[in-house]
Amino acid sequence: MSRDTAAFAPDTTSHALSFTTSDPLTLGVELELQVVSRLDADLTRGATELLGLINRHPHPGDFKPEITESMIEVSTAQIHRRIDTLAAELLAVRKTLVEAADKLNLLICGGGAHPFQHWAERKIFDKPRFHQLGDMYGYLAKQFTVFGQHIHVGCPNGDEALYLLHALSRYLPHFIALSAASPYYQGVDTAFDSSRLNAISAFPLSGRAPMVKRWSEFIDYFEHMRGFGIVESMKDFYWDIRPKPEFGTVEIRICDTPLTVERAIALAAFAQTLCRYLLVERPFVIDDSLYAVYSVNRYQAARYGMEGCLVDPASRQRVALRDDLRITLQRLAPHAEELGTAHYLASLGAVCEEGNGAQWMRSAYQRHHSFGDLVWQQALQWRES
Numbered sequence: 001m002s003r004d005t006a007a008f009a010p011d012t013t014s015h016a017l018s019f020t021t022s023d024p025l026t027l028g029v030e031l032e033l034q035v036v037s038r039l040d041a042d043l044t045r046g047a048t049e050l051l052g053l054i055n056r057h058p059h060p061g062d063f064k065p066e067i068t069e070s071m072i073e074v075s076t077a078q079i080h081r082r083i084d085t086l087a088a089e090l091l092a093v094r095k096t097l098v099e100a101a102d103k104l105n106l107l108i109c110g111g112g113a114h115p116f117q118h119w120a121e122r123k124i125f126d127k128p129r130f131h132q133l134g135d136m137y138g139y140l141a142k143q144f145t146v147f148g149q150h151i152h153v154g155c156p157n158g159d160e161a162l163y164l165l166h167a168l169s170r171y172l173p174h175f176i177a178l179s180a181a182s183p184y185y186q187g188v189d190t191a192f193d194s195s196r197l198n199a200i201s202a203f204p205l206s207g208r209a210p211m212v213k214r215w216s217e218f219i220d221y222f223e224h225m226r227g228f229g230i231v232e233s234m235k236d237f238y239w240d241i242r243p244k245p246e247f248g249t250v251e252i253r254i255c256d257t258p259l260t261v262e263r264a265i266a267l268a269a270f271a272q273t274l275c276r277y278l279l280v281e282r283p284f285v286i287d288d289s290l291y292a293v294y295s296v297n298r299y300q301a302a303r304y305g306m307e308g309c310l311v312d313p314a315s316r317q318r319v320a321l322r323d324d325l326r327i328t329l330q331r332l333a334p335h336a337e338e339l340g341t342a343h344y345l346a347s348l349g350a351v352c353e354e355g356n357g358a359q360w361m362r363s364a365y366q367r368h369h370s371f372g373d374l375v376w377q378q379a380l381q382w383r384e385s
Contacts, residue, residue: 019215022155024156026079027081027154028151028247030150031090031110033072034111035106035107036109043070043114043117046104047065048125053100063093065125069122074094076089083344109375109382112146112147112195112257113146113147114145115371116184117186137203146182147196147257149256154249161243162212162243164250164279165243167284168250169240173301174301176302177325179263181259183361184374193304194301194302194305196256205236206238208294218243252271256357266344269339273339273345276339292313304321326352329349360381
């Protein structure tokens with residue numbers, strides 16, 4: 001699954017917004033990764049060479065450029081019904097990427113932001129869409145050298161996709177806190193577990209989707225926005241969660257790229273299990289109360305990670321995010337058994353005690369007070385199970 005269509009290019013499928021039917025709960029994953037120099041551990045312009053080397057031979061997954069030359073996007077090429085097959089594909093993708101990087105004397109890192117790179121030094125990838133975005137967004141385009149995980153979950157129709165989009169917003173802080181791995185930005189501890197989200201929030205049409213419950217109503221909303229000349233395709237929406245009608249999925253876009261592929265797999269398992277719980281049990285009513293606390297809960301998770309709090313829109317009570325995650329995992333247990341995701345969810349439960357990627361990065365930095373050493377440790381985290 002990729003995001004390769006040129007922004008604002010004619011797209012009759014997007015204009016029609018025909019929602020492709022997908023098997024419910026099928027999975028796909030995209031990961032944006034850092035391309036790093038072995039010489040100084042800074043980001044480097046290596047994407048073109050990496051892609052050229054990888055694409056010489058058949059390979060698992062999909063490999064694509066991102067907006068700057070210091071990024072590469074990898075994704076699953078297959079549609080997965082079970083998390084174990086998705087895990088096998090992502091592990092094979094990692095092996096392919098790491099082996100290619102080794103041949104080019106490059107490192108590959110996870111994490112939501114490089115700890116000390118300077119955005120002004122980045123080079124826009126030579127592709128019309130990316131140059132168009134650079135012209136449109138100015139310096140924000142280079143500041144967009146941040147790295148996220150996107151999770152696609154299959155939906156049978158647009159109405160179900162919108163239901164999941166809104167219902168998943170209740171659990172947005174969990175995805176943020178579990179994946180957070182960008183505490184440092186341009187050599188400074190930002191005091192955020194996920195500083196990446198601040199870069200995303202600078203863009204228009206970021207944040208939350210509108211409270212639209214029916215696909216026919218969403219088409220009306222889209223055409224209304226298109227009539228203003230604001231959007232031309234779904235790719236122009238940078239929402240935290242958005243429908244992806246051409247894939248027949250709902251796409252969770254809020255996560256930092258984790259430091260390990262195993263954490264990325266576990267987050268996909270969490271998304272699949274959570275969606276099954278929401279579809280089967282329909283645990284709450286979808287209304288505006290979900291979004292009354294959305295921005296505050298999102299901020300708490302980005303700022304404090306597992307130490308944050310959230311306001312439960314149903315009870316209106318303030319609860320520790322860590323405690324709410326534990327309760328959520330307990331509720332998901334029967335669904336995890338059905339899907340075969342229990343092992344992966346248990347690894348996320350351990351984050352409550354062990355800390356997330358941001359906490360690991362701060363601890364690793366404190367050992368030597370060297371950002372270069374931290375990046376090397378991140379590269380080792382990514383390549384080793």
